[in-house]
Amino acid sequence: MVEQNDNSHRGLREEAWRKELKKSIPARERTAIDRVKMTEEDAALRIKGHMEVNKGITAEMAMQEARRCLDCPDPQCIKGCPVGVDIPTFIKYIEAGAFASAVASIKESNVFPSICGRVCPQEIQCEANCIYAKKLNKEPVAIGYLERFVADYEYMASRVTPPETAPSNHTRIAIIGSGPAGLAAAGDLVKHGYEVTVFEALHEFGGVLRYGIPEFRLPKYIIDREIKNLQKMGVKFERNIIVGKTVTFSDLEDEGFRAFFVGSGAGLPNFMNIPGENLNGVLSSNEYLTRVNLMGADKPDHDTPVYFGKNVAVIGGGNTAMDSVRTAKRLGADRAMIIYRRSFDEMPARQEEIRHALEEGIEFLNLHNPVEYISNGNGHVSRIKVQRMMLSEPDASGRKKPVPVEDSEYFIDADLVIVSVGVSPNPLVPRSMPGLHVSPSGTILVNAGEMNSNIEGVFAGGDIVRGGATVILAMGDGRRAAQGIHEYLQKKAKSVE
Amino acid sequence: MNRVIAKEYLSPYVAQIIIHAPLIARKRQAGHFVIIKIGEKGERIPLTIAKADADKGTITLIVQKVGLTSHKVASLNAGDEIDVVGPLGNATHIEKVGTVLCAGGGVGIAPLLPIVEAMKKAGNKIISILAAKSKDLLILENEIRSHSDELIIMTDDGSFGQKGLITAGMEEILKAQKIDLCVTIGPTIMMKYASLLTKKYNVPTIASLNTIMVDGTGMCGACRVTVGGQVKFACVDGPEFNAHEVDFDELLMRLGGYKNEESQRYQKELEKTR
Numbered sequence: 001m002v003e004q005n006d007n008s009h010r011g012l013r014e015e016a017w018r019k020e021l022k023k024s025i026p027a028r029e030r031t032a033i034d035r036v037k038m039t040e041e042d043a044a045l046r047i048k049g050h051m052e053v054n055k056g057i058t059a060e061m062a063m064q065e066a067r068r069c070l071d072c073p074d075p076q077c078i079k080g081c082p083v084g085v086d087i088p089t090f091i092k093y094i095e096a097g098a099f100a101s102a103v104a105s106i107k108e109s110n111v112f113p114s115i116c117g118r119v120c121p122q123e124i125q126c127e128a129n130c131i132y133a134k135k136l137n138k139e140p141v142a143i144g145y146l147e148r149f150v151a152d153y154e155y156m157a158s159r160v161t162p163p164e165t166a167p168s169n170h171t172r173i174a175i176i177g178s179g180p181a182g183l184a185a186a187g188d189l190v191k192h193g194y195e196v197t198v199f200e201a202l203h204e205f206g207g208v209l210r211y212g213i214p215e216f217r218l219p220k221y222i223i224d225r226e227i228k229n230l231q232k233m234g235v236k237f238e239r240n241i242i243v244g245k246t247v248t249f250s251d252l253e254d255e256g257f258r259a260f261f262v263g264s265g266a267g268l269p270n271f272m273n274i275p276g277e278n279l280n281g282v283l284s285s286n287e288y289l290t291r292v293n294l295m296g297a298d299k300p301d302h303d304t305p306v307y308f309g310k311n312v313a314v315i316g317g318g319n320t321a322m323d324s325v326r327t328a329k330r331l332g333a334d335r336a337m338i339i340y341r342r343s344f345d346e347m348p349a350r351q352e353e354i355r356h357a358l359e360e361g362i363e364f365l366n367l368h369n370p371v372e373y374i375s376n377g378n379g380h381v382s383r384i385k386v387q388r389m390m391l392s393e394p395d396a397s398g399r400k401k402p403v404p405v406e407d408s409e410y411f412i413d414a415d416l417v418i419v420s421v422g423v424s425p426n427p428l429v430p431r432s433m434p435g436l437h438v439s440p441s442g443t444i445l446v447n448a449g450e451m452n453s454n455i456e457g458v459f460a461g462g463d464i465v466r467g468g469a470t471v472i473l474a475m476g477d478g479r480r481a482a483q484g485i486h487e488y489l490q491k492k493a494k495s496v497e
Numbered sequence: 498m499n500r501v502i503a504k505e506y507l508s509p510y511v512a513q514i515i516i517h518a519p520l521i522a523r524k525r526q527a528g529h530f531v532i533i534k535i536g537e538k539g540e541r542i543p544l545t546i547a548k549a550d551a552d553k554g555t556i557t558l559i560v561q562k563v564g565l566t567s568h569k570v571a572s573l574n575a576g577d578e579i580d581v582v583g584p585l586g587n588a589t590h591i592e593k594v595g596t597v598l599c600a601g602g603g604v605g606i607a608p609l610l611p612i613v614e615a616m617k618k619a620g621n622k623i624i625s626i627l628a629a630k631s632k633d634l635l636i637l638e639n640e641i642r643s644h645s646d647e648l649i650i651m652t653d654d655g656s657f658g659q660k661g662l663i664t665a666g667m668e669e670i671l672k673a674q675k676i677d678l679c680v681t682i683g684p685t686i687m688m689k690y691a692s693l694l695t696k697k698y699n700v701p702t703i704a705s706l707n708t709i710m711v712d713g714t715g716m717c718g719a720c721r722v723t724v725g726g727q728v729k730f731a732c733v734d735g736p737e738f739n740a741h742e743v744d745f746d747e748l749l750m751r752l753g754g755y756k757n758e759e760s761q762r763y764q765k766e767l768e769k770t771r
């Protein structure tokens with residue numbers, strides 16, 4: 001999945017300063033350094049509010065951690081990064097104290113390092129491939145922490161100068177959806193001189209970054225500053241516009257838009273279709289998180305209501321489930337629990353989130369599955385009938401399947417149930433675009449290189465193409481589509497001449 | 498941000514507001530709704546587009562004060578700002594079927610109006626039957642009349658038209674003549690009984706469901722309803738459904754979901770403005 005890895009890091013490695021730096025500390029000393037510990041808000045305190053759990057590392061801590069990186073001749077870490085960030089180069093800049101150069105080098109492949117440093121599943125991507133983890137049996141270099149550190153440092157030092165943009169070429173491009181895919185595409189296209197407008201269905205920008213991922217993991221000011229930055233670069237943002245409803249693609253074409261990037265996400269929550277699922281107090285994590293994160297429902301001066309459950313059960317084991325259960329704890333739950341049909345080993349959530357959840361007193365009912373929700377007699381859920389599960393022997397694909405344990409059902413009290421069992425692609429755009437090729441599951445089919453769909457001038461990326469994926473993959477798609485759009489428009493301009 | 502152009506009370510509890518929203522006015526068809534939000538801390542609620550004027554770029558919403566946000570909408574005045582997104586939902590399927598019975602109750606008469614108008618335009622014979630608690634709560638009588646071949650009015654207290662529930666009036670019509678389609682919009686409990694009645698007479702019936710909603714785009718699932726044994730999202734799959742297949746009891750239950758939370762907030766607001 002490494003697209004932007006053009007081996008430029010090889011040249012950079014030969015620079016004198018870097019060779020010097022490498023020699024300055026012997027490898028044995030480097031590997032003896034312990035991995036930096038992120039400063040974290042105390043668990044007892046942080047569950048009283050929405051403050052960010054990870055408080056960041058200092059410049060000294062970052063430089064010390066950077067010394068651990070061996071500047072490997074064939075750095076495997078890069079191969080683990082979906083956008084091919086030149087990891088050793090940015091880390092060596094940090095070791096040398098050249099933070100601005102570090103950020104600049106990350107931004108060549110990752111435009112939102114302060115976001116990815118916080119939410120990438122590093123333990124299965126870049127850090128999983130680090131030689132420390134692979135060969136030395138030690139904790140990997142803290143690539144995510146370092147990425148977050150330099151990106152935040154740049155902002156704190158007010159060093160962020162919007163990247164240079166080419167003079168306007170008066171060609172309009174429409175971006176549908178303001179999630180990471182749309183924002184990344186907008187950033188690259190505006191640099192090429194296009195007139196870019198981002199259309200967003202909701203009343204605020206950022207997609208899942210805004211309405212899904214909670215403040216305690218990704219503070220809203222970080223999204224705000226990225227959007228402000230794009231505005232400074234000339235990107236226009238239009239909220240409360242549903243493309244396909246408020247305006248159609250042909251309206252936009254009439255208004256002079258020459259290409260489209262669809263980054264409309266996978267917003268549709270899945271349910272399990274078990275009895276009692278439509279009781280009050282049983283809701284999707286999208287509804288729960290949207291009420292809290294987008295609508296401020298937990299604050300008394302906001303109009304949107306939310307349930308403050310005392311016994312809260314969250315069904316699922318992904319990031320969305322962790323975010324929901326930890327939010328419920330912060331909203332005052334006495335008991336906040338995960339009900340997950342497999343075990344910790346299979347849990348798709350980021351490792352750090354699981355650890356933080358455990359520290360915060362979240363209970364994990366692994367190898368459990370809900371089979372029915374029971375009403376309190378007034379239409380509100382009061383109990384869950386759960387079933388114990390066990391993992392089968394690995395099947396042909398090597399996956400262990402959860403299978404129910406017979407006669408193992410029992411009841412758990414719960415006055416709030418949050419269903420977090422995945423999402424499906426948002427059908428609004430495909431439905432409004434007859435002829436658009438979509439997969440049986442509703443994702444838009446694109447050519448993997450340029451991200452163009454079967455309709456000329458329409459490109460797509462992120463969750464609407466992949467189903468529920470990750471921020472960095474969405475961002476990478478947006479950037480590749482931007483390149484695809486640029487090439488498409490250039491070719492088209494030539495053919496007209 | 499959109500701007501309110503005019504506001505007027507149609508009854509003590511029902512306000513009509515006209516909003517400048519040219520994009521929505523141009524796209525809107527009968528059956529569509531919008532989601533509105535007032536102020537930074539406001540809540541998102543769905544309201545049907547009762548009328549639209551594409552030339553003037555305006556849409557008309559008719560809102561009944563039932564809680565905090567509908568109260569705030571009714572309190573808006575010309576010049577105030579409001580967030581509006583839409584048009585949402587599927588447009589009503591308009592077709593010439595013969596004779597259409599349009600049964601509206603309370604503020605449900607507002608969403609019924611564009612359907613009556615469109616059904617008439619399509620060449621149907623329209624029999625409208627409107628119901629309200631009392632005379633002063635009846636809205637849009639003249640507008641509905643102007644697109645109907647026949648109009649019957651029912652009030653609970655007999656202060657206007659015939660005394661009785663809407664179903665009594667409907668049954669008289671169903672007994673007397675062949676109805677090809679019934680459209681019913683009103684309080685959920687009314688739609689439930691209207692639907693049971695038309696089922697008895699085997700008349701295909703459409704109801705427009707007013708579930709609780711948040712985003713209105715299919716993202717949250719707050720608007721789930723069971724129709725024909727399957728879970729549907731009212732905002733993207735509806736809001737109109739085959740009434741005979743709707744689980745109205747579940748819908749009634751779900752509408753009460755946030756009652757406690759909502760009424761606390763509403764009480765606070767009322768105390769503030771007192």
Ligand SMILES: Cc1cc2nc3c(=O)[nH]c(=O)nc-3n(C[C@H](O)[C@H](O)[C@H](O)COP(=O)(O)OP(=O)(O)OC[C@H]3O[C@@H](n4cnc5c(N)ncnc54)[C@H](O)[C@@H]3O)c2cc1C
Nearest residue numbers: 177179180181201207208243264265319462463469470471
């Ligand atoms: C709670 C939660 C936690 C997560 N945690 C992580 C994590 O820790 N790490 C990670 O890497 N990933 C995480 N993910 C996944 C990640 O957030 C998504 O993969 C990513 O946001 C997808 O980006 P996107 O740009 O494709 O779409 P989205 O972020 O979904 O944005 C799509 C946007 O398009 C808008 N839109 C849709 N249709 C239209 C239309 N017709 N017109 C206009 N606008 C429209 C939507 O309103 C939305 O704002 C998480 C997801 C959730 C829900």
Ligand SMILES: Cc1cc2nc3c(=O)[nH]c(=O)nc-3n(C[C@H](O)[C@H](O)[C@H](O)COP(=O)(O)OP(=O)(O)OC[C@H]3O[C@@H](n4cnc5c(N)ncnc54)[C@H](O)[C@@H]3O)c2cc1C
Nearest residue numbers: 542543544545559560561563564565566567707708752759
């Ligand atoms: C597609 C659609 C179209 C609608 N069109 C209109 C319209 O044109 N005019 C209009 O006045 N209303 C309309 N409604 C209903 C309107 O959205 C609700 O009255 C409104 O959300 C109530 O919000 P509130 O904060 O004022 O009251 P809340 O405090 O939320 O509710 C007050 C009480 O009303 C009940 N309630 C809550 N939500 C609804 C609901 N969606 N429908 C009925 N009762 C509810 C609850 O039981 C609650 O106790 C529509 C609803 C939908 C789904």
Ligand code: SF4
Nearest residue numbers: 081085116120125126
């Ligand atoms: S973008 Fe994500 S995967 Fe890539 S280096 Fe940064 S944290 Fe690692």
Ligand code: SF4
Nearest residue numbers: 069070072077130131
């Ligand atoms: S694999 Fe680890 S040690 Fe080697 S370059 Fe990458 S981060 Fe540095």
Ligand code: FES
Nearest residue numbers: 713715717718732
């Ligand atoms: S209102 Fe959120 S899915 Fe329908």
